[in-house]
Amino acid sequence: MTNAFKGIPEELLKPHASPCVSIFMPTSRTFPDNTQDPVRFKNLVSRAEADGIAFSTKREMAPLIERLRLLQDDASFWNHTLDGLAVFISPDYFRIFRLQQSVLEQAHVTDAFYIRPLIRIYQIVERFQVLALTRSEVKLYEGTRDHLDEIELAPEVPKTMTDALGTEITPPHMTIASYGGTGTAMRHGHSSRKDEEALDNERFFRAVDQGINEYHSSSSGLPLVLVALPEHQGLFRSISRNQRLVAEGIEIDPAALGLEAMRQKAWQVMEPYRERKIDQMIARFREAEGGKLGSDNPYAIAIAAVAGNVSHLLLDGQKFWPGQIDPVSGDILLDEASQASGRDVFEELGAAVLARGGEVLVLPSERMPSASGVAAIFRHD
The missing domain is CATH 3.30.420 (Nucleotidyltransferase; domain 5)
Structure with a gap:
């Protein structure tokens, strides 16, 4: 069964030249609230610049920061925002995503793009x-x-x-x-x-x-x-x-x-379509679970995810579990340091599955086939 909801653009999952800068922030659709968005973005760029110099060098970061400052000063861009913004830039890549959901304000500079906040937005079954x-x-x-x-x-x-x-x-x-x-x-x-x-x-x-x-x-x-x-x-x-x-x-x-009338009519079409898709995926999970190829145990799923053994992952769109996953062993880390980092175990599971060619689907809580907030179909036992 092919997942009809691909979600996160594949180019974000591919390797890129380091350093990779990822910036997320909530934005406003309307005046005067949106007048503060460029200011918030400016502060995030300054944070990324400082972190980036510590991570790599000032020389490597300079051209990336210059492009981000141009975006910061583009008045026409800030007049057409939605509910959130994600910006990804590296020496070989630059892409901006206007988001239909708000996101937490954050900036990351590492050797790969930080995509976890996009998982709940781009893998949601309602899109x-x-x-x-x-x-x-x-x-x-x-x-x-x-x-x-x-x-x-x-x-x-x-x-x-x-x-x-x-x-x-x-x-x-x-x-x-x-x-x-x-x-x-x-x-x-x-x-x-x-x-x-x-x-x-x-x-x-x-x-x-x-x-x-x-x-x-x-x-x-x-x-x-x-x-x-x-x-x-x-x-x-x-x-x-x-x-x-x-x-x-x-x-x-x-x-x-009008736009609102079109949205209402489109959702009338999409709601039963969405329900059928969810039913099909749940049925497949139940069948896999009965044959020992499915699980709702997050600890077992995490180990399978980093090993590339998860073909389909279902996530509860409303549940969060502060912590992180060891990228090698798949152990779930719930100590104070991992929880204080603001990372979410469920988002890390999704990122691990996507990075290894699996598919992720974010469901509303009432349609999840498990109480744990996660369910997986394995490629093999």
């Missing part, structure tokens, strides 16, 4: 995308039960029919013929205007489907809800190759929906 499609415009949104926000389309995805077809948009073709030697000209259309529009629609939708699938759905792994007129729903679905396109769509002109 989805919405494709709003008309003949004239394409928009993509990402959301959860509570939020829906437009996201920037990859440059390769056409935003309009002109982007997709350019000068190849089919014009009406007319010919003039003379009959009976009378010199009377007769006009004949090779195809009706309706046929021409249908052809353009098909070519446009095919280009959109290819772009969304390749540059958004495949990388995010998120289910995709289509918002379009009924006739466009049918055409798009007949040509789509996107395996993440949800069977039920929203049959309405996207222009007739």
